[in-house]
Amino acid sequence: MNPTHLDRLITxxxxxxxxxxxxxxxxxxMARALVQATLPHSKPDGNEFERRNGAFTLxxxxxxxVGLPYGVIPRLMMAWMTTEVVRTKRRxxxxxxxxxxxMRQLDMNPTGGRWGSITRLRDQSRRLFTTSVSxxxxxxxxxxxxxxxxxxxxxxxxxxxxxxxKSLFNSTVMLSxxxxxxxxxxxxxxxxRAMKALKKSPLALxxxxxxxxxxxxxxxxxxxxxxxxxxxxxxxxxxxxxxxxNFKKAFLRELKKVCLVYGAARVGSGERGLELKPSRxxxxxxxxxxxxxx
Numbered sequence: 347m348n349p350t351h352l353d354r355l356i357t358x359x360x361x362x363x364x365x366x367x368x369x370x371x372x373x374x375x376m377a378r379a380l381v382q383a384t385l386p387h388s389k390p391d392g393n394e395f396e397r398r399n400g401a402f403t404l405x406x407x408x409x410x411x412v413g414l415p416y417g418v419i420p421r422l423m424m425a426w427m428t429t430e431v432v433r434t435k436r437r438x439x440x441x442x443x444x445x446x447x448x449m450r451q452l453d454m455n456p457t458g459g460r461w462g463s464i465t466r467l468r469d470q471s472r473r474l475f476t477t478s479v480s481x482x483x484x485x486x487x488x489x490x491x492x493x494x495x496x497x498x499x500x501x502x503x504x505x506x507x508x509x510x511x512k513s514l515f516n517s518t519v520m521l522s523x524x525x526x527x528x529x530x531x532x533x534x535x536x537x538x539r540a541m542k543a544l545k546k547s548p549l550a551l552x553x554x555x556x557x558x559x560x561x562x563x564x565x566x567x568x569x570x571x572x573x574x575x576x577x578x579x580x581x582x583x584x585x586x587x588x589x590x591x592n593f594k595k596a597f598l599r600e601l602k603k604v605c606l607v608y609g610a611a612r613v614g615s616g617e618r619g620l621e622l623k624p625s626r627x628x629x630x631x632x633x634x635x636x637x638x639x640x
Contacts, residue, residue: 351546354543355543356606359609362539362607373629374426375429375533378532382404382578387416389417398578403481406477418547426452440517441502441517448504480492496521497525500517501517535629549596557608557611564625570619570622601620
């Protein structure tokens with residue numbers, strides 16, 4: 347971690363410690379299904395992706411001509427959409443009348459070029475809005491199984507050549523009814539300041555979302571095996587001894603960043619896995635959540 351990034355994380359951590367999310371106007375939400383199992387970190391080879399969390403399996407499927415969403419941007423968008431659903435109680439969300447306006451809401455700076463943020467946002471938006479998600483549980487209890495498409499339709503009037511230019515019509519996304527119900531009935535509260543502090547790493551974001559949720563109801567110490575964590579967070583890594591070592595190293599590196607902004611998290615690393623201990627929840631409003639399977 348470079349000194350500049352470390353200083354910024356420490357500054358953000360002090361602000362978070364001084365004032366809770368609601369008081370700071372930074373209370374946000376994330377879709378629970380994508381906290382229990384996560385989006386790809388890097389570009390997948392195919393158009394189908396699977397992640398497991400204990401008995402819970404999440405499968406994502408995208409049109410082969412479009413591809414799956416991956417990286418930081420879809421995570422920022424998912425948090426924004428879930429927060430908007432909680433705030434507005436609406437399925438159709440307005441993305442703003444200009445691309446740069448929406449990017450500011452995601453805490454992104456508009457940059458051009460092939461690999462600039464403007465091109466990446468347009469690409470990842472299309473990937474996310476055309477993806478379908480299926481959820482499965484092992485065993486005889488099928489409660490909560492099902493699937494949903496992220497969006498029924500989306501209209502993006504953004505001018506990528508002139509991102510500040512306002513269009514005649516607002517860009518919108520109409521969430522599917524099943525996805526809307528999922529995020530409306532069981533959103534996971536998060537601190538948007540922490541999300542912005544960690545937004546350079548999709549793995550750090552995933553760990554933060556998960557720890558915020560997992561520690562909110564933990565009542566006794568629990569060790570999560572490294573193999574289980576790799577299935578949940580690190581399916582981009584090879585399923586061999588070297589891949590396991592690489593995953594553990596990357597996970598612990600990003601965990602240090604998360605623990606800076608979530609200082610009350612009581613976690614420890616051991617040979618068997620990650621030890622979680624009862625901790626003060628990061629979001630005081632989070633009460634009686636529906637527990638995941640692990």
